[in-house]
Amino acid sequence: MMKESDKRTSRIYPERHQVLHGDATVAAPPSSHTEHETVDQATGEIRTHRVDEDAGVTTEGGGRQVYGNKFLSVGVRLANRAHSRVILALESIRHRSQEEDPEREAEGAAFVELVKHILTRAPGLRAATYDAALRGVHRAPLIAEGLLVFTPQHTGLPPQSLERYQDGPCKHDLYVAEARVCERHITVDGQTHYTPLPVEELECRPGRRTRYYHRLTIPCRFKDHTLRIRVDETEDDRQIDPTAGKKRFNRTEHLRQVPPDTPAGRRLKGFRQDSESTHSRFDQSYPHKRVPAYGAKGALLIYIGYAWLNNSVTRAMHHQAALVT
Numbered sequence: 001m002m003k004e005s006d007k008r009t010s011r012i013y014p015e016r017h018q019v020l021h022g023d024a025t026v027a028a029p030p031s032s033h034t035e036h037e038t039v040d041q042a043t044g045e046i047r048t049h050r051v052d053e054d055a056g057v058t059t060e061g062g063g064r065q066v067y068g069n070k071f072l073s074v075g076v077r078l079a080n081r082a083h084s085r086v087i088l089a090l091e092s093i094r095h096r097s098q099e100e101d102p103e104r105e106a107e108g109a110a111f112v113e114l115v116k117h118i119l120t121r122a123p124g125l126r127a128a129t130y131d132a133a134l135r136g137v138h139r140a141p142l143i144a145e146g147l148l149v150f151t152p153q154h155t156g157l158p159p160q161s162l163e164r165y166q167d168g169p170c171k172h173d174l175y176v177a178e179a180r181v182c183e184r185h186i187t188v189d190g191q192t193h194y195t196p197l198p199v200e201e202l203e204c205r206p207g208r209r210t211r212y213y214h215r216l217t218i219p220c221r222f223k224d225h226t227l228r229i230r231v232d233e234t235e236d237d238r239q240i241d242p243t244a245g246k247k248r249f250n251r252t253e254h255l256r257q258v259p260p261d262t263p264a265g266r267r268l269k270g271f272r273q274d275s276e277s278t279h280s281r282f283d284q285s286y287p288h289k290r291v292p293a294y295g296a297k298g299a300l301l302i303y304i305g306y307a308w309l310n311n312s313v314t315r316a317m318h319h320q321a322a323l324v325t
């Protein structure tokens with residue numbers, strides 16, 4: 001797994017075992033008590049409780065509130081092979097404000113650090129998938145490392161003006177909407193309409209910072225135009241706009257290497273499910289789905305033990321199996 005494959009595959013359709021998947025989970029501590037002492041309202045009896053000092057309430061995607069310690073896992077697996085999952089990295093991550101917990105990284109930054117570390121050992125990796133918690137600011141450094149980074153797109157991002165394409169008498173207004181380059185048209189009744197431009201290819205130019213381009217076609221009644229648009233973060237994007245006080249263009253937030261609502265995007269999205277399975281199996285491994293340790297460090301140690309067992313099963317099942325099916 002993770003080796004550079006000798007099979008020639010499209011950059012947007014990497015093989016399963018060249019794609020990292022990651023996700024965060026909140027693991028329940030042995031006790032849900034948040035107060036050291038509680039008073040029985042009827043009898044006045046005071047009871048003492050053990051409290052996990054690191055645990056806290058986190059809102060999961062979907063709005064559900066969960067109590068516990070937050071962990072991040074990164075893994076890889078083979079396509080269509082049971083018991084082939086390898087947990088590559090685990091980290092205990094921050095779920096409070098930075099002032100309250102200055103030592104640990106938050107979810108997105110922690111994922112970037114883990115993946116960069118894995119890349120130093122496995123340079124043949126092609127892609128990484130995560131959920132919507134990973135934003136453009138986190139995708140940018142991983143794209144620069146050469147990876148295809150796939151996550152679902154945040155909803156509600158307004159269309160961004162990109163550039164006006166000019167060629168002779170032609171003018172085409174290009175915008176970024178729904179994670180890809182679109183041409184803006186104003187209809188006869190004054191409505192704004194964004195038409196996605198066909199992406200012919202995702203081009204990659206390796207270097208100190210890897211560059212990625214969409215080779216696009218603008219369909220036109222005079223003649224079709226071809227152009228390239230960067231989909232990694234450019235030097236110009238990083239310049240601070242003095243009036244707004246922030247980066248000129250958050251390109252990797254708005255414009256995606258593989259737009260989510262495409263066949264290649266839906267395939268990559270499916271790969272991430274394996275992380276949820278990792279966490280679900282971890283939860284089910286302990287009575288009442290509670291990690292048998294107090295504190296984030298203790299719980300991480302338990303999780304490392306679980307990963308060790310998981311990876312040992314994979315090793316035993318696939319030690320002599322041929323990689324390519």
Ligand SMILES: [Zn+2]
Nearest residue numbers: 170171220222
């Ligand atoms: Zn034209």
